[in-house]
Amino acid sequence: MYFQAKDYSPVPAETKVAFIGLGTMGFPMAAHLLHAGCQVTVYNRTASKAQAWVEKFGGKAVATPREAAQDADVVFTCVGNDNDLRSVLLGENxxxxxxxxxxxxxxxxxxxxxxxxxxxAEAESRGLHFVDAPVSGGQDGAVSGSLTVMCGGDAEIIERVKPIADAFACSIRRIGPVGSGQLAKMCNQICIAGVVQGLAEAIAFGQTAGINMHTVLDVIGKGAASSWQMHRRGDTMIEGKFDFGFAVDWMRKDLGICLEQARKTGADLPLTALVDQFYGEVQNMGGGRFDTSSLILRLNREPKKS
Incomplete structure (x- = not known):
């Protein structure tokens, strides 16, 4: 499913937005903005994906980020990494x-x-505003418009955009000045890495012991062990299904950012570093595009049905 409509709060009349980056997350996020009443222009480096978005939802696709941004009140970006962001923001196009x-x-x-x-800093030099606003909630959250957004930037600017960004979010919070949103997202990914590894070990342990792990997760999911990952990924981990969701390749990119930041600040991330290595093993097994729950493949190369 690419998109699931919800009840939208009204956006200011004639709000024009651009959305740059129509990947797993951006594709439905842009759709929510359009269904909330925004005039949406999209750009994607693979032009066929932008055209597919227009054919499915409406709006307009253009050939460059510069064209997408013209006359927009807000330009949303959702691309791959630092260099991708620079490539769509800087330069004559x-x-x-x-x-x-x-x-x-x-x-x-x-x-x-x-x-x-x-x-x-570049935005400010041009009389523009910049907010770093990474999201959490995965593909499911993007499709349903229930993402959690962690913001870094000026409080007044965040409040200005919030009624628009609410189209794809269930929570938008300012963490602090620019950069704080990204630091909060690093905390988020560090937590996820540990939780998924623990869940993978529990499932593999239970399977080895011969107990029905669907039943076990249903029981312990109502207690202190409960987590987002358990409820949304536990059963599919048991069944060995990983062809959806947030890819291992992207998780390794995110954990690399966490580890690099930790080196700069002197933070100690032993578990994160270990799980990052485990994800490297999954990549070597050909699972770079598998969902992050595929960590269990290291523990049980042929997951048992239970």
């Missing part, structure tokens, strides 16, 4: 070159706090 004064660049990419500060 970048979004910054097309944005009108006082417009807002709202970056939903998971990238580094450093690039957020770098792009914020």
């Amino acid at each position: 970048g979004a910054f070159a097309g944005m009108k004064k006082d417009a807002v660049l709202w970056d939903a990419t998971t990238d580094s706090a450093e690039v957020a500060k770098e792009m914020a």
